[in-house]
Amino acid sequence: MARNAHAYALSANDLLTGEQVFWSHQGRWCLSFEDALFSTEPQNLTPLGNAEEAANRVVGAALIPVDENRRPVELRDQRRLQGVSVAVRTTASEAASRPSAATLAQAA
Amino acid sequence: MYAYDQYDQAFVEQRAAEFREQIERRLSGALSEDEFKPLRLQNGLYLQLHAYMLRVAIPYGALNARQLRVLGDLADRYDKGYGHFTTRQNIQYNWTKLSDVADMIDALASVQMHAIQTSGNCIRNVTTDAYAGVAGDEWLDPRPSAELLRQWSSLHPEFAFLPRKFKIAVLGAAQDRAAMKFHDIGLWAKLDADGQPQYDIWVGGGQGRTPRVARLFQEAVPLADLLPTLDAMLRVYNLAGRRDNKYKARIKILIDEMGIEPYRLAVVEELARVDRDAFATAVGEYQRIAAQFETAQRPALQGQKVPEGSPEFRAWLQQNGLTHKVNGYAAVSVSLKTKGAIPGDASGAQMRAVADLAERYSAGEIRVSHRQNLVLPWVKLNDLETLYHALLEQDLAEANVGLVSDIIACPGLDYCALATARSIPVAQALSLRLRERERRQGPIEASLNISGCINACGHHHAANIGILGLNRSESETYQISLGGRADEGAKVGDILGPGFSQDQVPDVVETLLDTWQSLREDGEDFSQTYDRVGKQPFKEAVYV
Amino acid sequence: MSDLSVNETSSLLGWRLDASGALSQPPAPTLDLLLEPDAAEDLGLDNLLHLSAIGLVFKTPHDGRSFSLARRLRNAGFQGQLIGLGRLMPDQARHSVQSGLDALWLEDDLVQRHGIRAWQNALNVVVGSLYNQQRLSAEVAPRLAAPDIWRRRHNKAA
Numbered sequence A: 001m002a003r004n005a006h007a008y009a010l011s012a013n014d015l016l017t018g019e020q021v022f023w024s025h026q027g028r029w030c031l032s033f034e035d036a037l038f039s040t041e042p043q044n045l046t047p048l049g050n051a052e053e054a055a056n057r058v059v060g061a062a063l064i065p066v067d068e069n070r071r072p073v074e075l076r077d078q079r080r081l082q083g084v085s086v087a088v089r090t091t092a093s094e095a096a097s098r099p100s101a102a103t104l105a106q107a108a
Numbered sequence B: 001m002y003a004y005d006q007y008d009q010a011f012v013e014q015r016a017a018e019f020r021e022q023i024e025r026r027l028s029g030a031l032s033e034d035e036f037k038p039l040r041l042q043n044g045l046y047l048q049l050h051a052y053m054l055r056v057a058i059p060y061g062a063l064n065a066r067q068l069r070v071l072g073d074l075a076d077r078y079d080k081g082y083g084h085f086t087t088r089q090n091i092q093y094n095w096t097k098l099s100d101v102a103d104m105i106d107a108l109a110s111v112q113m114h115a116i117q118t119s120g121n122c123i124r125n126v127t128t129d130a131y132a133g134v135a136g137d138e139w140l141d142p143r144p145s146a147e148l149l150r151q152w153s154s155l156h157p158e159f160a161f162l163p164r165k166f167k168i169a170v171l172g173a174a175q176d177r178a179a180m181k182f183h184d185i186g187l188w189a190k191l192d193a194d195g196q197p198q199y200d201i202w203v204g205g206g207q208g209r210t211p212r213v214a215r216l217f218q219e220a221v222p223l224a225d226l227l228p229t230l231d232a233m234l235r236v237y238n239l240a241g242r243r244d245n246k247y248k249a250r251i252k253i254l255i256d257e258m259g260i261e262p263y264r265l266a267v268v269e270e271l272a273r274v275d276r277d278a279f280a281t282a283v284g285e286y287q288r289i290a291a292q293f294e295t296a297q298r299p300a301l302q303g304q305k306v307p308e309g310s311p312e313f314r315a316w317l318q319q320n321g322l323t324h325k326v327n328g329y330a331a332v333s334v335s336l337k338t339k340g341a342i343p344g345d346a347s348g349a350q351m352r353a354v355a356d357l358a359e360r361y362s363a364g365e366i367r368v369s370h371r372q373n374l375v376l377p378w379v380k381l382n383d384l385e386t387l388y389h390a391l392l393e394q395d396l397a398e399a400n401v402g403l404v405s406d407i408i409a410c411p412g413l414d415y416c417a418l419a420t421a422r423s424i425p426v427a428q429a430l431s432l433r434l435r436e437r438e439r440r441q442g443p444i445e446a447s448l449n450i451s452g453c454i455n456a457c458g459h460h461h462a463a464n465i466g467i468l469g470l471n472r473s474e475s476e477t478y479q480i481s482l483g484g485r486a487d488e489g490a491k492v493g494d495i496l497g498p499g500f501s502q503d504q505v506p507d508v509v510e511t512l513l514d515t516w517q518s519l520r521e522d523g524e525d526f527s528q529t530y531d532r533v534g535k536q537p538f539k540e541a542v543y544v
Numbered sequence C: 001m002s003d004l005s006v007n008e009t010s011s012l013l014g015w016r017l018d019a020s021g022a023l024s025q026p027p028a029p030t031l032d033l034l035l036e037p038d039a040a041e042d043l044g045l046d047n048l049l050h051l052s053a054i055g056l057v058f059k060t061p062h063d064g065r066s067f068s069l070a071r072r073l074r075n076a077g078f079q080g081q082l083i084g085l086g087r088l089m090p091d092q093a094r095h096s097v098q099s100g101l102d103a104l105w106l107e108d109d110l111v112q113r114h115g116i117r118a119w120q121n122a123l124n125v126v127v128g129s130l131y132n133q134q135r136l137s138a139e140v141a142p143r144l145a146a147p148d149i150w151r152r153r154h155n156k157a158a
């Protein structure tokens, strides 16, 4: 168990999209760390992660140890939650400006 | 260039269909992640921190305009508008969805491309000199050899589950522009007395946590023996390589532990059993491939002259141009390292723009270099200035190829699940600082490479100044090494001392450059000065 | 060296995937030897060449040594049957045949977990013809007569 860990959240990548997800109070995966469930008993979360992996909903389930302020204690988790450090030029939702499947086929 | 025939086309289409079916079985749960992982990796699909990443092969770094356009469109349609060109002639898309990958692979197949064996414990995409076929110092075009190896290794049934990844590079020139000696197998192609290809085979190079410069395995192997020899070399490795510890599983460790002589003997014994008849078609196939590359070569041109142009144009050509094998042409690099840029990243729009320029000014051809830049290999001398201005408009005319601001960097902790620190912000800060220094001082010829962990994807071991990002007590620390090089005099750098914070890195690098410049004797490059004076003066300057 | 005898193997409920792609439930194969990759070096190749059926063990789906053992045996002129056993995936059936195996012998739970369909399909949705194919099993070769791509390009018989 991580040093200075006060509690833990459960995280994974969504099987289909690969996005980082967190186990929430509602008992399902959510996209925001704010909504994550924090538990002082990691032994409750680990089997849950394993079961969710076995159910083929997520991949790479792992615990995120956090301090009293719910700040991740590990560098990797801190950076991962911050997201990439450079502005990403377009977002996935700006689909309008992107070429359609038809232009792709044409280019081919 | 090489163009697919019906067999090549059917091959990539069948592979695309197979991968689509594998993804479906994964989504249905029939394949567990443990089983799917080697299968997806063998088709270039990783899971990173924020999404899946798809690595697409650019075999021997060669692209035509149509292909580059599709790479740009894939970036816009399935990623967030950009892609990352890597040091091994691949492009990576960092934001892919598992549900989109099969469609991406189909789009690639439609332009004779694929993601076969861009990852996984198999024979990876075979790389070479980005200036193959056009470099003035070339003895033999390495691309036909690389294409032969691509075909031989693609979906090789026996070597798909090796102890670890296996990287091969081929060279055909005096100068090593492909880091050949940092590959599991490096082939240095030459011509024999009758003008036929033969190969010096180097083995056991690699980076990662145990960097090794390759050792000479055998000289002057004739073309007809090349594949049987590689076949025997890989079989011995597959059977004897360690599988108990993935950090000791590369062939370099087998050779460390076994010794090069015993390894050679084991290969000789294996080779005696190899069914030579199975390889009987290889030489004919090589000739068929080589003929395609030969017809694509262009005849010398008369009446071509480099335009006078502006001082900026002349500086750009001086820095980014390479003497061409064929009269009347120049090969020019398109730097993906503009001031403050992320090394190797290009937007979809930039890829399409370069594709257009290649069509207009470079016989429709583009290359990807191991320093993460693009190359336009066939520019007529008369067109150089017009091309320069067109590149300028796309922010792609930075005159820094081969300079210290031409930084190699891996994705690091911004994307990579294995990273211990970020490399991108460090590369950006250094780029700003060093480009400024170059503006003041003129060209600074040294190499600077950054990796976000000990796996060394950013080639930090092989740089004059190498930077390795580490995690020390949950904060990012950057360890510096000096004196490495990736060319024919390949050498692993020496660690300077304790690491630095991200903020300190630009000052430290400038101090190292100051020290080199003050100690440097006439005409010395960084390595020469370093080899002469050693680590001490640099240490003293940095750790005052 | 592991010498699990035929009787022990035959007590298992199992499936056979043939090089032709056919999946069936015949009695377990009769094997002269179960060859674990770790034991292969010590056994000596010459001691194996006279056997009529060897089981090649795959310990994990990541361990490809038995493909190389099959190739080494075929190269050395082994004429008998090579049967793959252990933790294989349907996706490795192609690799097996192309490395010189005759068939896979699969335990029932492995077949069920991937699904019978996946195993029946194992040799359909794959790249059936390589650029360069080395020697196949003597029994398989005539049935899978498609020569490799290089031979077809250069009009040479297999």
Ligand code: HEM
Binding pocket: B046, B048, B053, B085, B086, B087, B088, B092, B164, B167, B182, B205, B206, B207, B208, B209, B210, B246, B247, B250, B409, B410, B411, B415, B416, B417, B418, B455, B456, B457, B458, B459
């Ligand atoms: C998700 C991204 C990546 C992952 C997970 C990854 C993984 C690895 C690992 C584990 C190694 C060490 C292998 C060993 O020592 O056995 C390695 C080496 C290497 N990778 Fe990557 N890599 C990634 C991205 C890249 C990128 C972006 C590049 C090019 C810029 C690259 C090029 C290389 C090179 C050149 C080496 C060193 C050569 C060698 O293998 O010895 N990789 N990679």
Ligand code: SF4
Binding pocket: B410, B411, B412, B413, B416, B417, B418, B419, B420, B451, B452, B453, B454, B455, B456, B457, B458
């Ligand atoms: S060096 Fe490390 S951080 Fe960088 S890409 Fe490779 S594995 Fe990731």
